[in-house]
Amino acid sequence: MDTDGRITFDLPLRSAEGRQLLLRLRPKKGLPEKTVHVLDLEPADDGRRRAVLGPHPVLAEGRWDVYLLREPGSRRQRLRPGLRDLRALVDGHLHDWPSPLAVRIPYVTRDGHLAVRAWLRPAHAEVDCIDVTDRSMTVGARLHGATLLEGAVVCLRLRGGNGTLRVAEPRAGRDGRSFSFTVDHEELAAGTSAESGVWDVFMQPAEGAPLVRVARLLDDVADRKEVFVYPTVTLDGAGVRPYYTVDNDLSVTVTKAG
Structure with missing residues (x-):
């Protein structure tokens, strides 16, 4: 995580054959899925694959599950988190935030998968x-x-x-x-x-x-x-x-x- 809200996802060699990451806004119970955001995976210098979620577009408020797509349109595969470097977020309360307030925090779900919690509020x-x-x-x-x-x-x-x-x-x-x-x-x-x-x-x-x-x-x-x-x-x-x-x-x- 960066202080501006940018999230960098690094995938290890064993997952490097993946082509894209897909973030899905988790729908409320009983409702269909409506919002997804797809990121391309690019080669990194250390042989990994890397995807970057920039501060824009702003994520809608809710919980976003993260999936690997081995090919565009292929079956989704949930990701498990490795090291989450969230040091840039620790003192976020000390900074002035503009309107609308857009916050993102990567976290581990109860069943051990990677997700992103997002908030989006006018004030x-x-x-x-x-x-x-x-x-x-x-x-x-x-x-x-x-x-x-x-x-x-x-x-x-x-x-x-x-x-x-x-x-x-x-x-x-x-x-x-x-x-x-x-x-x-x-x-x-x-x-x-x-x-x-x-x-x-x-x-x-x-x-x-x-x-x-x-x-x-x-x-x-x-x-x-x-x-x-x-x-x-x-x-x-x-x-x-x-x-x-x-x-x-x-x-x-x-x-x-x-």
Whole structure:
């Protein structure tokens, strides 16, 4: 991986007879395949074959499975990953990203194959830290592709709650992009009428502006949900816990006793 999003695929000698790589956007369950991207394999100096996925075209958001094509139009063969050099991604959160934000992370699937996780968003709020106490949680984040203006608010939207919102006041940093906010556990528990609920976290950078999802995307971790695990706080019989979704977006789950 390069810092500009370029991915270089090197295939060893035993796979050198392949002619192309095919990246397939994994369709949702029950839907047909719609989007593929084909890369030509070219000879490299060390006898390998090499394919380069440049920063353009921008990949649509989703998971892209990687295949080898021995001949154009031939049967696809899934690839297994060798060494993945992702050092260029580690400090991605320290850089300014333009709009739209386009992120790619090569990763290993659960069944051991190579894939690329891509995000494509008009703007993004990158989580820096989450501090959980017995009464509240405080989140620090930074906007990319947008700037904090008058009327900015943080919105927590109850999933499936017919538009139920809780609003938090952001504390803006001097750069006009960094901010932090605090969420009261008791307030979220009181707003969850069912036995359990999930609150998705958004930033609205100006009054009337589109909501920007708060997430953590700008490093080398493709699937964060099982890696960054925060404690559950129990308050008046309700368990409250921040977590990252399968898309690395920040949400808060509330589970009531009984």
